[in-house]
Amino acid sequence: MHRDLAADPPARVDAKWIVASAVAVAMRSQEQQAALAWSHVLIGELEEADEYVLGVAMHNFSIPSVLKLWIDQVVLRGRTFKYSEAGPEGLLKGKKATIVVASGGIYEPKSPAAALNYVEPYLTAILSFIGVRCLRFIRAGGAAALATGTVDRSTFLEPFLGEVRTAASENDPTADELLRLGDEGPAQ
Numbered sequence: 001m002h003r004d005l006a007a008d009p010p011a012r013v014d015a016k017w018i019v020a021s022a023v024a025v026a027m028r029s030q031e032q033q034a035a036l037a038w039s040h041v042l043i044g045e046l047e048e049a050d051e052y053v054l055g056v057a058m059h060n061f062s063i064p065s066v067l068k069l070w071i072d073q074v075v076l077r078g079r080t081f082k083y084s085e086a087g088p089e090g091l092l093k094g095k096k097a098t099i100v101v102a103s104g105g106i107y108e109p110k111s112p113a114a115a116l117n118y119v120e121p122y123l124t125a126i127l128s129f130i131g132v133r134c135l136r137f138i139r140a141g142g143a144a145a146l147a148t149g150t151v152d153r154s155t156f157l158e159p160f161l162g163e164v165r166t167a168a169s170e171n172d173p174t175a176d177e178l179l180r181l182g183d184e185g186p187a188q
């Protein structure tokens with residue numbers, strides 16, 4: 001299953017969605033069901049898959065706005081998280097995610113710009129909130145060198161694809177999808 005958020009952006013969460021999400025499932029009107037249509041489709045995809053691969057570009061130190069639209073649609077009480085006496089509990093259990101982050105600059109831990117990397121802490125927080133706790137980040141940093149012509153595409157990608165090959169050699173099911181991202185470039 002492949003979803004291109006840039007080609008088909010999810011709807012923005014609006015007042016109708018917020019009201020519908022607060023109504024018990026059995027009590028929702030047809031109009032309220034319709035307001036949650038995007039959520040049901042996108043959450044269905046997350047429930048069906050065992051592993052996720054996200055291609056994410058860094059935009060202004062954070063995630064692209066279209067990925068935020070997707071997050072707002074999939075974080076739905078009663079479907080991907082619930083509140084129990086112990087506090088919030090994520091419902092997407094036993095899932096794994098690999099996240100390839102492309103950025104113009106370099107944000108490796110302890111690098112000068114590391115503190116400006118809001119992509120990883122945010123995605124770690126929100127994905128674990130909905131239960132996805134097994135996360136692996138591949139940082140394709142320094143893409144600005146491609147724009148300036150300092151490096152060619154295959155040289156730039158080589159170290160990142162090395163991580164993918166390692167995953168492939170471990171017979172990791174995400175490897176095929178990661179290699180596809182390597183061919184096409186990460187989606188937003």
Ligand SMILES: Cc1cc2nc3c(=O)[nH]c(=O)nc-3n(C[C@H](O)[C@H](O)[C@H](O)COP(=O)(O)O)c2cc1C
Pocket residue numbers: 056057058059060061062102103104105106143144185186187188
């Ligand atoms: C609107 C916009 C904002 C960006 N903000 C940042 C940023 O804050 N830090 C950074 O290192 N690169 C930034 N970049 C560069 C992208 O992260 C980089 O070009 C990346 O390779 C884009 O991935 P893509 O080729 O899949 O679009 C930005 C690019 C765009 C278009």
